[in-house]
Amino acid sequence: MTYQARRIGVLTGGGDCPGLNGVIRAVTKTAQNDYGATVIGIEDGFEGLVEGRMRELTHQEVSGILGHGGTILGSSNKGDPWHYPVEVSEGRIEVQDLSYRALRNVERWGLDALVAIGGDGTMHIASRMMDAGVNMVGVPKTIDNDVPGTDVTFGFDTAVTVVCEAIDRLATTASSHHRVMVVEVMGRYAGWIALMGGVAGGADVILLPEIPFSWEPVFGKVHERQSLHKRFTIVCVAEGARLPDGDEVVAEMDKKRTDPKRLGGIGAMVARAIEEGTGHETRATVLGHLQRGGAPTVADRVLATGFGAAAAHCAARGEFGVMVASRNGIILPVPIAEAVAGQRRVPPDHHLVAAARSVGTCFGDR
């Protein structure tokens, strides 16, 4: 049997995510062990493809990296070859179409296939590269867990673990001081991190983009807890949580969101509103980049290994234009196009939302 790909490129695009190195390792080892193929690592995502920064990955280089956060290949956000920022004169940036360079480098390096690990943006570029004749295989990456084609993505379990540990920590202070603690977590459009992290941390209030909230139920929950047996409240709020449209605070938030240098996010805003609305001392903590970094959990290491091996199989066997995905515990290839259509958001009647309500969690909608 002959295989389609003897030389396979691999790159990581977009924000970093625990598990990227696990994918790179599995792609490389599988390609080498099962197919005798050569794997070329491309630096800093599509940026490295345009600029020709790439190198052969040795067995040694990918050994021992499964448990390391980040990506040994580096990543970049400026990588769209069709819209590439170029400094045309001192300080003046112009966006140009440098896709010809990316394609030329694919040819120069003799890449029979290219594995692109990334989110939305990366998959869109992958589609376009495919149309331009490059044999692409996608590996979905989104810490928010909102890629539609797959049930779950690596990095998500690690992010949720960071959230849960943070809530555990904040709860001891909250309980000692009878305070309200607000923790702002990632999730601009999909609330999976807030939902899972909040349920695991035993948050009393969880605010998601998918379930618009009002202040009254939130204040009510705070009052109920502070006055009764417990005297502290934990609020877990997704970046993208929102009040119903038409509310003035939505407008204020929208304004802030467009300001790249905004100093206080939704966490600070919710904390202020609760303190003013209930009279109880309230503090906000923003987890931010802590959610992206560090060693991946077991689940993420296992998923990254499964994804990487599957992607190498697709690449080596000539199954192109697909993204590997996990569905009902099985890893399989799906068309890239399917993967990039929309977002997988939390259904308001999701069984975990229901379970959380049953144990007393308030989602701010009633």
Next chain:
Amino acid sequence: MTYQARRIGVLTGGGDCPGLNGVIRAVTKTAQNDYGATVIGIEDGFEGLVEGRMRELTHQEVSGILGHGGTILGSSNKGDPWHYPVEVSEGRIEVQDLSYRALRNVERWGLDALVAIGGDGTMHIASRMMDAGVNMVGVPKTIDNDVPGTDVTFGFDTAVTVVCEAIDRLATTASSHHRVMVVEVMGRYAGWIALMGGVAGGADVILLPEIPFSWEPVFGKVHERQSLHKRFTIVCVAEGARLPDGDEVVAEMDKKRTDPKRLGGIGAMVARAIEEGTGHETRATVLGHLQRGGAPTVADRVLATGFGAAAAHCAARGEFGVMVASRNGIILPVPIAEAVAGQRRVPPDHHLVAAARSVGTCFGDR
């Protein structure tokens, strides 16, 4: 709408497991919040039911326990009411049928339903209680992840995390000293812990009950690694790993297993064999009870919450004779009978076994 159960008992049977408290909490809160029901906690499994040791669980008692290992209710192995050990005279134990006492206590405490959280043994007793007229709801618990009725059980992810962290630790010593490190993990009949923990820890050799191994491939892997670029090897072996039938070592192992005071398990035996067979310094570590204890991971907290809420719904709504289960990400009730038929073992062609082989892991069979 009237509900079937106003008073719901809950007990935990068998070995402990991270997440038990999460289930107790979710059962109690859901029963109280959604149905206004009363929950009676039974101490030390069916032992407490026989002996009448039980108490009403307050909201406060189940608050803040989601992240705590162990079980606030206690557990016991001597709990089968139909075969109950009784000290009939100084030091002489006799097994008696005390099921009438268990049934009498169900009546005395007015239990409309009884939620039993446990493994195999507990589910068998639950079936028998059901036949005797008690309204039972089961929640599966097995750290080995081998209950057939459900895709996954709580405690498993935590156990695997302990294994992975241990391998991470042992790998640094192995690599500094160019040694072989053998780590023995739980799994007498099913190798899920060894498989997942080994893949996540990047073990070079994984030995499972489901894939009988020979020494040659294991020695070969050790030689390959020690002589080439890396100079250390990590071997992850399940308690129940075994050589092909007929092998003398199987006989030796079988003999040891029947000896309750045996001093060295399979880990020590594999370490000795590797040291003698390859000449490389080898050390064994037995994780034992470390795998059962401590704070549950996020995945286990979430699953425990989902299971507990679902069990309370079944109990309160009169859906008896069922065990809650997770299938393809959905939590639903299945007949208890189905749950106790056999064991869910690792299929030798499981996709994770295949992925592990692709990244170079040896399972000792070839």
Next chain:
Amino acid sequence: MTYQARRIGVLTGGGDCPGLNGVIRAVTKTAQNDYGATVIGIEDGFEGLVEGRMRELTHQEVSGILGHGGTILGSSNKGDPWHYPVEVSEGRIEVQDLSYRALRNVERWGLDALVAIGGDGTMHIASRMMDAGVNMVGVPKTIDNDVPGTDVTFGFDTAVTVVCEAIDRLATTASSHHRVMVVEVMGRYAGWIALMGGVAGGADVILLPEIPFSWEPVFGKVHERQSLHKRFTIVCVAEGARLPDGDEVVAEMDKKRTDPKRLGGIGAMVARAIEEGTGHETRATVLGHLQRGGAPTVADRVLATGFGAAAAHCAARGEFGVMVASRNGIILPVPIAEAVAGQRRVPPDHHLVAAARSVGTCFGDR
């Protein structure tokens, strides 16, 4: 031998700190085991003493709490009995002298001695209580490690561990994206947390209150790292880090500090300055309350146990007016007065500062 104290009160004042429960446990067990004394737990610091909220602590209540963060007694910041906030009418707060109530409750509850666990403020009140005739024993508590009477306080090692873990996490993202990451840590007047946490995390720049910094060396370090072999930089900045007096930014920071609702702290400010000054993408993370919460480290558990036992000995044996302290690894009582004189700050020529400079860390002063 007869002891001075049969009934010993204990309270925790000020911000919470990992290890408080360890002290409460050791005070209680030592008083009970070694002296047969009774220990009365006072709720929410001096607030509970004024309001008479206290209860006898049982052996059971203090069992198993050594590893738990927070304080089972609760704490409060409004506790000075001589300046006690009282709501005199709807919403109008007036500060009154309610010290007579605190003293009356000491008498009513028959407290022969009172162990006060807290920082600066608590020790000042303890001094005043001592003058008013109450037999006081102090236990120093300050997460910033700046109490002058003792070499080290519990909670500090835990806080530093949180900082180091956060830097480990942020470093993976920084390195993947070639970014500058600024992490703001506690330390308004003393930079011990930033120093220890920064050294342990391998921070490239550490900014302390004790060593005023200028922008040039900081920008220089960033340039050096981004242009050479590494392409990321970690900056660890204490809340109280500052530019030389006279600098405009000092004025701006001073203004912000007085604003209780200020949205961006020094971390955000430093990040903005670096991004503007060097052109490299920079992100800030504020650890805030994460540093106070959660399970204490081994060092903090051991120190808390030692402090608590020592305080109980002092209380029971009639050694009053002292605070327990750790000096050169020995735990001993020192006069409270000594403990509250000034602050223990980082000497700019501290050997760890020197070691950090040797491994290449920039403190922004040269």
Next chain:
Amino acid sequence: MTYQARRIGVLTGGGDCPGLNGVIRAVTKTAQNDYGATVIGIEDGFEGLVEGRMRELTHQEVSGILGHGGTILGSSNKGDPWHYPVEVSEGRIEVQDLSYRALRNVERWGLDALVAIGGDGTMHIASRMMDAGVNMVGVPKTIDNDVPGTDVTFGFDTAVTVVCEAIDRLATTASSHHRVMVVEVMGRYAGWIALMGGVAGGADVILLPEIPFSWEPVFGKVHERQSLHKRFTIVCVAEGARLPDGDEVVAEMDKKRTDPKRLGGIGAMVARAIEEGTGHETRATVLGHLQRGGAPTVADRVLATGFGAAAAHCAARGEFGVMVASRNGIILPVPIAEAVAGQRRVPPDHHLVAAARSVGTCFGDR
């Protein structure tokens, strides 16, 4: 000012220990940054010196390793150049004096000074090398914390942290099942790990080499706990814990210790004795190599950095024949001879032993 050493060798000897990489990093960076010196890394301890396996350490190679366990240089136990094992014919090993090779390699590589990081054995060899004319600087390394010249060594805090986390885990199982749990920790001659780990984990019984124990007090403690409020007991036992001389069990233990393949250590023996002596179910766990591996704690990273920087200063400035040490929080050089005289053991009246007794811990001696 001219410095004594332009080329500095560094090696790690003996068992591995978290923090070794931190020392290597600090030696290298300090030598490079402060003295413009070159650092030569020697592989696998004195073995690499004899065999000439060494390489220049680059800045890049020592970057980012502060938080990694193990040693990038490798270690070895066969390293004494004066008693070097040589395979003289197939399988026949002979011990030879190859010190001339080690000295020749010092000369060939132009090493002006040699930093040896290791324990007892390494310091003895260092002394001998010094006598042979090599400029030696020692860095003490012993996970047991028993080097006499220094108050504390790196690796110890990490080991104790592993012990404490293990006890935390085991306690949940012990408490759920009303069991006795025995945990065997390192410490053949000095009981620091058992003492600190036991106190931090809240162990009920701690058995040290320095305090011979009898069975009666141990059984008594178990009975007291099982019968009263708590129903579980945690026993922390050092490898070298022992019964009074003359006891038969001592003889049995001594016999086992001389058997290199002994299957059960002191932990298993203590567990059996307790189960037989009290009738309570008892389980043993042996932590073994888990205590040596993994990421160093903050305290160990800071200490390693301080030791490494100090050793580089000594080497570069020509202060030879010394070992760096920590005394009362200050890092300073002491004569190597002083460091290797005897062992720093736990004084039976150590203040932490006293504090542990006060909180109810049994040391088995009364």
